[in-house]
Amino acid sequence: MERKDVLIALADIARQRSFTERIRAMFAARQAHPAACVDTFGCQQNVADGQKLMGMLREMGFSFTQEPKEADLVILNTCAVREHAEQRVFGNLGALTHTKKENPEQVICLCGCMAQEERVARRVKESYRHVDLVFGPHALWKFPELLWQVYESHKRVFSVADEHGSIAEGIPTVREAGVKAWVSIMYGCNNFCSYCIVPYVRGRERSREKDAVLAEVRELVESGYKDITLLGQNVNSYGNDLDGEYDFADLLSDIDCIPGDYLIRFMSSHPKDATHKLFDTMARCGHVAKQLHLPFQSGNDRVLREMNRRYTRAQYLEEIHYAKAKMPGLVLTSDVIIGFPGETEAEAMDTVSLVDEVGFDALFTFIYSPRPGTKAAALPDPVPRSEKQKWFDQLLEVQNAKSAAAHAAYVGRMERVLVDGESDDPDWPLSSRTEGNRLVRLKGDKALIGRFANVRITDSNTWALYGEAVTE
Numbered sequence: 001m002e003r004k005d006v007l008i009a010l011a012d013i014a015r016q017r018s019f020t021e022r023i024r025a026m027f028a029a030r031q032a033h034p035a036a037c038v039d040t041f042g043c044q045q046n047v048a049d050g051q052k053l054m055g056m057l058r059e060m061g062f063s064f065t066q067e068p069k070e071a072d073l074v075i076l077n078t079c080a081v082r083e084h085a086e087q088r089v090f091g092n093l094g095a096l097t098h099t100k101k102e103n104p105e106q107v108i109c110l111c112g113c114m115a116q117e118e119r120v121a122r123r124v125k126e127s128y129r130h131v132d133l134v135f136g137p138h139a140l141w142k143f144p145e146l147l148w149q150v151y152e153s154h155k156r157v158f159s160v161a162d163e164h165g166s167i168a169e170g171i172p173t174v175r176e177a178g179v180k181a182w183v184s185i186m187y188g189c190n191n192f193c194s195y196c197i198v199p200y201v202r203g204r205e206r207s208r209e210k211d212a213v214l215a216e217v218r219e220l221v222e223s224g225y226k227d228i229t230l231l232g233q234n235v236n237s238y239g240n241d242l243d244g245e246y247d248f249a250d251l252l253s254d255i256d257c258i259p260g261d262y263l264i265r266f267m268s269s270h271p272k273d274a275t276h277k278l279f280d281t282m283a284r285c286g287h288v289a290k291q292l293h294l295p296f297q298s299g300n301d302r303v304l305r306e307m308n309r310r311y312t313r314a315q316y317l318e319e320i321h322y323a324k325a326k327m328p329g330l331v332l333t334s335d336v337i338i339g340f341p342g343e344t345e346a347e348a349m350d351t352v353s354l355v356d357e358v359g360f361d362a363l364f365t366f367i368y369s370p371r372p373g374t375k376a377a378a379l380p381d382p383v384p385r386s387e388k389q390k391w392f393d394q395l396l397e398v399q400n401a402k403s404a405a406a407h408a409a410y411v412g413r414m415e416r417v418l419v420d421g422e423s424d425d426p427d428w429p430l431s432s433r434t435e436g437n438r439l440v441r442l443k444g445d446k447a448l449i450g451r452f453a454n455v456r457i458t459d460s461n462t463w464a465l466y467g468e469a470v471t472e
């Protein structure tokens with residue numbers, strides 16, 4: 001697809017603003033003060049989408065509430081990655097029949113990755129007739145128009161056509177107040193890992209123009225955000241779809257030139273595009289956190305092939321060794337799946353041995369969950385769940401010991417942390433993060449919130465560090 005077809009024309013964005021104005025005028029004429037409840041599930045990319053929905057709603061005149069029963073508009077912004085999350089969404093949708101009974105004017109909307117799945121949209125159409133608007137990630141930018149159609153026609157609206165995907169700039173965003181911000185730099189995925197539904201619901205890879213990304217990061221730094229995470233399904237594949245040689249490492253270098261006291265992180269990376277150039281750039285750039293989330297998923301080559309991951313165990317280990325050599329103290333995290341269809345115990349133990357060998361600081365661990373419509377969901381899966389659970393427990397045992405040891409090594413050290421808020425523990429009232437994104441529960445003054453601080457680490461466990469702020 002041509003680049004010009006991927007970028008939504010400014011005239012089309014302006015047209016959406018005219019629908020925003022119509023909705024605002026409609027409420028103003030009724031002297032109404034509408035409230036919206038936006039409930040977002042899943043990954044940071046979806047959180048960023050939720051912030052755009054809120055940005056558009058705010059321009060329409062909506063305020064926000066956490067309570068569906070108080071809302072004139074309820075939006076469930078969903079995730080399709082795990083079966084459990086899907087069941088929760090259907091449960092929440094069912095419960096909304098009651099709020100709609102009390103307030104028949106309430107508009108109920110389902111969006112996000114789940115909504116883009118044909119079987120989900122069909123089920124909602126047939127069995128959840130109180131849902132007024134359903135749209136997938138492709139249609140997010142035309143939310144004002146879709147919502148206006150609901151208000152004007154009093155009919156149900158579905159916008160879930162399968163698409164290559166697009167890039168829409170200039171959509172307003174409501175960001176969380178505080179020190180952290182997220183910037184999507186690319187959308188979609190070309191990889192079709194056999195267990196993953198994302199390429200079917202978020203379209204093909206599209207990178208934003210570097211100037212748009214740089215302008216957004218600059219604005220965030222100038223507004224006082226101190227911890228900025230660049231997002232993409234495969235963030236380090238940035239640029240593969242752009243003309244020329246400009247790649248993710250080049251983007252990091254350019255961002256690093258923006259003056260200010262801030263950290264840049266990124267997620268998630270794909271090992272197939274994790275180059276030596278990227279690690280050299282991370283090592284060189286002062287604003288780039290020395291933290292790497294590099295999902296390996298399996299430590300066995302046959303399983304990696306079945307997963308369509310396009311790297312081997314040896315290649316993954318080579319990348320890790322290079323990155324660690326370039327950045328001593330690098331904090332490493334990863335994603336891993338146990339119990340992929342057809343995986344044997346010996347193959348699962350290859351995963352456990354890789355975890356033992358690398359020594360990740362933390363792992364996001366999952367037992368395989370089939371997603372209808374993916375290749376893996378059609379594979380024979382003879383191993384019972386109870387057996388997979390045993391392998392999983394072995395994995396956790398190894399990883400928990402690694403995390404505890406990695407954290408114990410911090411005790412007695414001085415660390416520079418970013419204090420990001422209060423904690424729920426009165427003994428350690430502040431919450432903060434190291435450059436490597438390790439959680440530090442902190443004794444110290446609330447005035448530190450929003451600032452970098454030097455702390456002495458006094459204690460640790462498997463999941464967190466504990467420390468005291470040190471005044472210079």
Ligand code: SF4
Nearest residue numbers: 189191192193196198
């Ligand atoms: S790289 Fe693989 S796991 Fe990641 S979003 Fe794409 S298909 Fe899914």
